[in-house]
Amino acid sequence: MSALVKDNIVIAMKPSAHPRRGGRPLSFDRDAALDAAMRLFWQQGYEATSVAELTQAMGITPPSLYAAFGDKRRLFRAAVDRYLTGARTVEQIIGEAPTARDAARDLLMAAALGDTGESTPPGCLLASSLVTGSAEAAALREELAEIRRGIEARLRARIAQEQDPGEAEALAGHVMAVIQGMSTLAKDGADRAKLLAIVETALAGWPPG
């Protein structure tokens, strides 16, 4: 099976790996369309982004959006997954760091860089697109919260290799708070230099291992 499927969504599918049986070919590039949707959700958030805005940004019509992604919720999930498998994953960042402090710093640095890209919206898609929401979006909000708690758990586990558990929980929580907070500061206009200075300040109190 050459296509990645998650939650009944075809996430990554190479055309040549999927033998076509005839029929009209897609007139749009799925990855490019998903990328456009991701940026709009990143900039405006999930509920404030309408399907009309999505289809306009993606360059397709509503029936094409629904045929390719299922519905707005699954499109959003696909956008989040695409976001999370960007340059480097959290596992890679934490796994490659020599020390827990290095892991924290690398996560903070990646967040600061990601929050202030020149060709991407300010802030972080995971941190900002569903901070609050209606009752109807509660399940989706909880999915994002679960992803964030998972990231924190991985960092805490890494820190616990060098610090006692209580210390590890506070340090991991502090790092997550700064990551979340820098996203909003970036959306409020803070530039990369400022966020990087905040990263250094956040690490200044790191206890010796």
Next chain:
Amino acid sequence: MSALVKDNIVIAMKPSAHPRRGGRPLSFDRDAALDAAMRLFWQQGYEATSVAELTQAMGITPPSLYAAFGDKRRLFRAAVDRYLTGARTVEQIIGEAPTARDAARDLLMAAALGDTGESTPPGCLLASSLVTGSAEAAALREELAEIRRGIEARLRARIAQEQDPGEAEALAGHVMAVIQGMSTLAKDGADRAKLLAIVETALAGWPPG
């Protein structure tokens, strides 16, 4: 003039201070209604909260909401103002702190306590209710961003009394990032003890004055 007026909204008005000239009396308590609206905006955010939900929570009908507050945007601004004039204002907190570090700690503590109230939604209304939003809400988002930047500017000015300006900017930014971030952690389920531990961790690297 015994009524406080802001942005053409009557914000605080004592009935006895406003001589009535006849006519049907209000059948709802304006402060209680505003309080209910504030909690709903705090929990769900501005755009994800409908007027139907607001009127249900406030115990009034749409014409009463529009008569008392003007429109949804002005109701939201009134809710934010009510939120900001809660127990203690930022000026009071910063003004009463003996040192800049105390000011930072007191702001962080107030945020941690406010984020985890027993009878209020988790998180912070100012930090979370319009992190992202549609183009139509851009002006309102910018108003909240301006309020947040104003808080940071006051803290930075206080810190600059004891530290050089570059240090003050990074320290104030770090405190704001943690305040913002703790709001989301609280919405994700973090309890008060955890947030208070994060506050201590955040202050661990404070440079000597």
Next chain:
DNA sequence: CATATTCCATAGTGATTACTATGGAAGGTC
């Protein structure tokens, strides 16, 4: 008690929302 003033309940308005029915278009296959 009639009138004036202010407020409320009901039933809307016009626009927007997520999503879809249907006929046609664009290919592949035999």
Next chain:
DNA sequence: GACCTTCCATAGTAATCACTATGGAATATG
């Protein structure tokens, strides 16, 4: 070239949205 399969454009659907028109209710005043 006819048929099959897949996709697209258009024009919707039913529900929801922020907001309001209108007649009645509840007071104060003279």
